[in-house]
């Protein structure tokens with residue numbers, strides 16, 4: 660199994676070494692998977708459980724103080740599953756897999772996705788807030804009002820300008836650290852992305868991550884997982900773009916580079932993407948950092 664994982668595009672992390680160790684562990688765990696789908700689910704599962712990353716525990720807090728998780732998964736037979744807006748669900752990627760494998764649908768949201776998770780044995784009711792995310796939210800003097808008050812409150816807080824979105828923000832809450840993985844056994848591929856979204860987004864906001872073609876995409880040519888300013892990633896369907904380059908016959912590194920160049924040119928925003936093709940793995944980002952790990956197994 661060959662596996663590439665990422666730990667999100669954004670500002671350069673304060674603690675790159677321990678983060679890299681977790682990414683390496685995730686890629687190694689993925690490489691033990693029996694299928695590419697098992698590989699990406701278990702690789703991302705390691706990262707969802709680590710509070711350093713913005714997925715599962717430690718995910719970004721929305722304007723009402725709740726962490727809601729999103730994920731999407733796709734295999735090279737074009738089977739897709741996605742789940743979003745799930746409070747208390749650490750392993751969003753596993754719920755996306757349930758949607759893909761156990762339902763006739765491709766996308767399930769909110770309380771119904773949480774119910775589906777519980778029905779299929781994915782743990783729910785997990786406290787996804789860490790002391791750090793709780794304190795950071797409380798320090799922002801959160802509003803208790805309705806959507807209009809929330810919009811006023813988040814106007815100066817959503818989107819950390821130095822991280823990725825290019826906007827001015829008074830907040831230094833990280834928007835990065837979304838996680839993703841792509842794997843192949845040499846014949847088929849799977850791609851997955853999992854996130855808590857972006858800090859201080861409007862309650863109920865869903866970004867690119869669970870949207871097929873934006874946060875993730877996979878065909879027989881290979882797969883991609885994206886990270887960064889989700890609104891902008893969705894505008895250009897970044898993962899679909901990267902896989903299109905693979906389909907056109909370019910290598911994975913060039914496919915990643917081209918997709919990020921196009922993304923930057925169109926949006927002026929920040930993102931990263933990992934790509935796995937038939938021959939190689941590639942990654943590109945236009946933010947200050949994006950950590951990856953690659954295992955080239957049998």
Ligand SMILES: NC(=O)C[C@H](N)C(=O)O
Nearest residue numbers: 835837856866886887889
């Ligand atoms: N850090 C990220 O990658 C955030 C994610 N793309 C989102 O917008 O939800």
